Amino acid sequence: MLGSSLKHPAMADFLFAAAGLVLAMVAAGLARILWGPGDADRIMAAQLLGTGGIAALLLLGEATNVPAALDVALTLVLLAAFISVAFVKGATRSEADGA
Amino acid sequence: MAFDIGLALLVLGVGAWTVAARDTFAAVVGFVAYGLLLALVWVRLAAPDVALTEAALGSGLTGGLLVSASTRLRRAETRAVDERQPASLRLAAAVLCTLVSAGVAAIVLLLPEPAPTLAPQAMVNMAATGLGNPVTAVLMAYRAIDTLLETVVLLLALVGIWSLAPDRVGVASPVRAIRLSPTGC
Amino acid sequence: MSAALNGLTILAVCAGAFFFLAGTVGLLRFPDTLSRLHALTKADNLGLGLVVLGLLFQAEGLLAALKLISVWLLALLAGATVTQLIAHTARPSGPQA
Numbered sequence: 118m119l120g121s122s123l124k125h126p127a128m129a130d131f132l133f134a135a136a137g138l139v140l141a142m143v144a145a146g147l148a149r150i151l152w153g154p155g156d157a158d159r160i161m162a163a164q165l166l167g168t169g170g171i172a173a174l175l176l177l178g179e180a181t182n183v184p185a186a187l188d189v190a191l192t193l194v195l196l197a198a199f200i201s202v203a204f205v206k207g208a209t210r211s212e213a214d215g216a
Numbered sequence: 217m218a219f220d221i222g223l224a225l226l227v228l229g230v231g232a233w234t235v236a237a238r239d240t241f242a243a244v245v246g247f248v249a250y251g252l253l254l255a256l257v258w259v260r261l262a263a264p265d266v267a268l269t270e271a272a273l274g275s276g277l278t279g280g281l282l283v284s285a286s287t288r289l290r291r292a293e294t295r296a297v298d299e300r301q302p303a304s305l306r307l308a309a310a311v312l313c314t315l316v317s318a319g320v321a322a323i324v325l326l327l328p329e330p331a332p333t334l335a336p337q338a339m340v341n342m343a344a345t346g347l348g349n350p351v352t353a354v355l356m357a358y359r360a361i362d363t364l365l366e367t368v369v370l371l372l373a374l375v376g377i378w379s380l381a382p383d384r385v386g387v388a389s390p391v392r393a394i395r396l397s398p399t400g401c
Numbered sequence: 402m403s404a405a406l407n408g409l410t411i412l413a414v415c416a417g418a419f420f421f422l423a424g425t426v427g428l429l430r431f432p433d434t435l436s437r438l439h440a441l442t443k444a445d446n447l448g449l450g451l452v453v454l455g456l457l458f459q460a461e462g463l464l465a466a467l468k469l470i471s472v473w474l475l476a477l478l479a480g481a482t483v484t485q486l487i488a489h490t491a492r493p494s495g496p497q498a
Contacts, residue, residue, distance in 0.1 A: 125403075125407060128407055128410070128459075131411060131414075132414070133219060135414045135418055135452075137218065137219040137222060138421075139418055139421050139448075139452075140219075140222065140223065140226070140256075141222065142418075142421050142422050142425040143421070143425065144222075144226050144229075145425050145429065146424075146425045146428050146429065147230065147249065148429060149429060149437075150233075150242065150245055150246060150249065151233065153242075155434060155491065156241055156490065157434050157438075157487050157490045158434055158437065159241070159242055159245045160245065160483075160487055160490075161428065161434075161437060161441050161487060162245070162249075162428065163248055164445070164483060164487075165424065165425065165428060165441055165444060165445075166249045166252060167252060168444060168448070168449055168476060168480070169421060169444070170252045170253070170256060171449065171472065171476065172417065172421065172449050172452045174255075174256060174259060175452060175453065175456055175469070175472070176414070176452065176456070177256070177259060177260070178259070179456055179459055181260075183259060183262070183264060184465065185259075185264030185265075185267075185268075186259050186264060186267075187465060187468050187469065187472070188264065188268065189255060189259060189264055189267045189268050189271055190472050191468060191471065191472055191475075192268055192271050192272050193252065193255065193271045194472050194475045194476050194479065195475060196271060196275075196276035197476070197479055198475070198478070198479030198482065198483065199276070199280065200248055200275075200276055200280060201479065201483040201486075201487075202482070202483065202486065203279070203280040203283050203284070204244075204245065204283055205483070205486040205489075205490055206283075206287075207241065207244075207283040207284065207286065207287040208241065208490050
């Protein structure tokens, strides 16, 4: 179908570099977990880390020819939704308690 | 190579920050981020099955549990911060943790190569079990009594928690109505 | 043919990385929680979408392509739901204040 099993080595290097770039930017976004003046900011930084991690995982899987990375990314994206909802519930309930 | 070094540094940094974070909720968010990065590390180490488990259980479910625990502990947190342990106790704990970590690192580095393994024998006898997957064969056939007793242990732990928890904590009854606020969150 | 596909992949992945960069910069530099949320959704939808599009050209087989697309669709769904909840956390009282 589309693409071939023999990848051009420069292509693999490019995808690798792209994965590294996405990861570096997501790492910079982690600073928001550090500073974030509210819980919402921390949850947002975690969400960015999740999406960036999924993108880096997809790129990695393609660059190093590990097809199972796609399955891991699928699991992660399903969990990211539930974890974010759990975080939001945790944040709102504690604020409602007046703590 | 640079990617791996960067990933390792990132994992260490997030782990250190999670330990040093002041607020429990922030630490739990850091923990989930740490688990996600660990899943990436496992993929780099050519172990996608472990990466799946890490992503689903290690950071996903455990993170959800920890968030729920941290919200219940929020009221007690201010009191706990005031009761700080004396510096000598904390120093002793730090020394003990360092020794244990050094011991584990030494054991891992001194492992024999190639590692001794029963995998060939397990594969040879798999036809008799009728299962396709060697890991399933170990869990269900070769170590079946082990798995059964683990189930018994889990059940006993659950019954213990249900019996001993006070009613106001709310875990005593297995069926509990979940109340939703009007906003739905 | 494969050179054209490779070129398209490079283009799409670069664009996706750019959107991730924009989203991260927005998350770090915007003054307000809600505007940071806006930046985050751009990284989520467009960044991941363009990366997935680029990788679709390299995909081997229909199943891999379907998995890639479903990853993006699920991320969209998760993002749409969660941003509503996060915005409600940040400002529960409504548009004023």
